[in-house]
Amino acid sequence: MSRTSITAEPFDLELDPSTTALVIIDMQRDFLQPHGFGELLGNDVSLLRSAIEPTRAVLEAARAAGMLVVHTREGHRPDLTDCPPAKLTRGGKTFIGTDGPMGRILVRGEEGHDIIPELYPIAGEPVIDKPGKGAFFETDLHIILRNHGIRTLILCGVTTEVCVHTTVREGNDRGYECVVLEDCVGSYFPEFQEVGLKMIKAQGGIFGWVSNSEHAIKALA
Numbered sequence: 001m002s003r004t005s006i007t008a009e010p011f012d013l014e015l016d017p018s019t020t021a022l023v024i025i026d027m028q029r030d031f032l033q034p035h036g037f038g039e040l041l042g043n044d045v046s047l048l049r050s051a052i053e054p055t056r057a058v059l060e061a062a063r064a065a066g067m068l069v070v071h072t073r074e075g076h077r078p079d080l081t082d083c084p085p086a087k088l089t090r091g092g093k094t095f096i097g098t099d100g101p102m103g104r105i106l107v108r109g110e111e112g113h114d115i116i117p118e119l120y121p122i123a124g125e126p127v128i129d130k131p132g133k134g135a136f137f138e139t140d141l142h143i144i145l146r147n148h149g150i151r152t153l154i155l156c157g158v159t160t161e162v163c164v165h166t167t168v169r170e171g172n173d174r175g176y177e178c179v180v181l182e183d184c185v186g187s188y189f190p191e192f193q194e195v196g197l198k199m200i201k202a203q204g205g206i207f208g209w210v211s212n213s214e215h216a217i218k219a220l221a
């Protein structure tokens with residue numbers, strides 16, 4: 001597939017699917033499924049679940065276009081030696097490493113840490129296990145993208161103002177063109193969803209572009 005254009009704000013973006021990756025951030029059971037970490041913190045997971053179906057449709061289009069698809073998961077080693085003490089002591093009522101309904105919270109290998117079935121990776125799609133909010137911090141994402149010749153990232157996932165935003169900022173600083181699909185990202189806080197998206201496209205696209213699943217699917221068809 002040759003160069004194409006995606007309708008986006010603050011302006012349409014030219015991209016080449018062969019140098020574009022779909023990056024799906026932290027669509028993990030603990031964040032999205034009832035009784036997971038997110039809900040235990042008192043959040044309404046339906047605000048995140050609305051991103052599942054549009055993301056699934058974009059994932060299908062990206063796979064059909066032969067694009068690189070990358071999945072990320074936030075979480076830690078079972079002994080928590082990769083978790084900064086300052087992160088361990090926060091989280092309100094629930095703490096990383098303690099028992100939750102889907103296993104130990106944000107611990108690799110536990111049921112709640114894994115990706116939801118609707119968006120499960122297939123063979124050949126890299127899964128980046130990240131200890132931080134950003135997908136570039138202490139991971140091999142940058143080298144994987146560079147080795148594939150990737151220049152543009154289309155981003156979906158949760159949560160908009162935390163792990164999606166941090167990854168967009170990290171990616172932008174590393175020279176990637178970052179396009180966030182507004183209906184494929186979700187926040188437990190509607191006001192953060194709104195302002196998080198505004199911040200990306202403000203000032204002529206200070207962190208990147210905002211588009212949606214319909215435009216992305218059209219661009220990749």
Ligand code: C5J
Pocket residue numbers: 025026074158159160162163164
């Ligand atoms: C959070 C994330 N919100 N994936 N993680 O703690 O955004």
